Amino acid sequence: MTTPLPGFEGLDGPADGAPRARRQLAPGAVHVPDWLDVRAQRELVAACRDWARGPAPIRHTKLPRGGVMSVQTVCIGWHWQPYAYTRTADDVNGARVAAFPDWMVELGRRAVTEAYGDAAAGDGYTPDTALINFYDEAARLGMHQDKEERSGAPVVSLSIGDACVFRFGNTENRGRPYTDVELRSGDLFVFGGPSRFAYHGVPKVYPGTCDPACGLRGGRLNITMRVTGLG
Numbered sequence: 001m002t003t004p005l006p007g008f009e010g011l012d013g014p015a016d017g018a019p020r021a022r023r024q025l026a027p028g029a030v031h032v033p034d035w036l037d038v039r040a041q042r043e044l045v046a047a048c049r050d051w052a053r054g055p056a057p058i059r060h061t062k063l064p065r066g067g068v069m070s071v072q073t074v075c076i077g078w079h080w081q082p083y084a085y086t087r088t089a090d091d092v093n094g095a096r097v098a099a100f101p102d103w104m105v106e107l108g109r110r111a112v113t114e115a116y117g118d119a120a121a122g123d124g125y126t127p128d129t130a131l132i133n134f135y136d137e138a139a140r141l142g143m144h145q146d147k148e149e150r151s152g153a154p155v156v157s158l159s160i161g162d163a164c165v166f167r168f169g170n171t172e173n174r175g176r177p178y179t180d181v182e183l184r185s186g187d188l189f190v191f192g193g194p195s196r197f198a199y200h201g202v203p204k205v206y207p208g209t210c211d212p213a214c215g216l217r218g219g220r221l222n223i224t225m226r227v228t229g230l231g
């Protein structure tokens with residue numbers, strides 16, 4: 001048996017190195033480990049590097065009360081800033097954000113199909129925005145709901161790089177009950193249906209767990225695809 005990653009011992013899941021099984025955490029919330037192979041991870045990292053350069057470069061999002069998010073974010077399709085979507089990155093440089101590519105729509109469809117085992121659900125899924133978050137070793141994301149979208153379509157989350165603790169909670173409040181899941185490079189997490197508006201966050205990233213074969217030298221990249229429901 002291999003040694004668990006430091007700090008992972010208390011989490012619910014197999015030891016590091018053991019195969020991890022697809023798991024439904026709650027109705028509509030599904031974790032599919034190792035969904036992206038290394039090549040797909042590298043391609044996504046390369047695409048995200050391009051988007052991070054512009055037209056609206058990656059930034060630490062400013063919060064309305066004067067705080068700044070520790071995570072760095074760049075958006076495609078639509079630009080998210082607390083708490084609305086716009087086509088232009090008005091809190092960055094005013095540029096229109098990069099288009100949401102067709103290949104990403106296809107990836108989102110495949111993700112929904114495979115997470116839910118439901119081709120019709122996948123075929124009907126047309127994401128039009130993605131928030132791309134980069135976490136350095138100090139970055140965290142507090143418990144929140146993704147609720148600026150005017151659509152109940154699922155959120156598709158892809159993780160690359162350092163492993164993290166992903167906290168998936170309930171739809172009522174930021175507190176318990178919640179489940180902590182370790183998300184590793186290549187993992188897919190989809191939340192829709194009754195779980196679409198569940199609170200979730202990232203309380204911890206495990207620096208140094210990134211395999212450079214994924215295309216990142218360090219840190220964690222997370223891509224969440226969404227359907228805005230905006231015209």
Ligand SMILES: O=C(O)CCC(=O)C(=O)O
Nearest residue numbers: 131133146166202222224
């Ligand atoms: O980084 C993650 O796994 C979650 C990202 C997230 O919750 C968000 O972008 O709203």
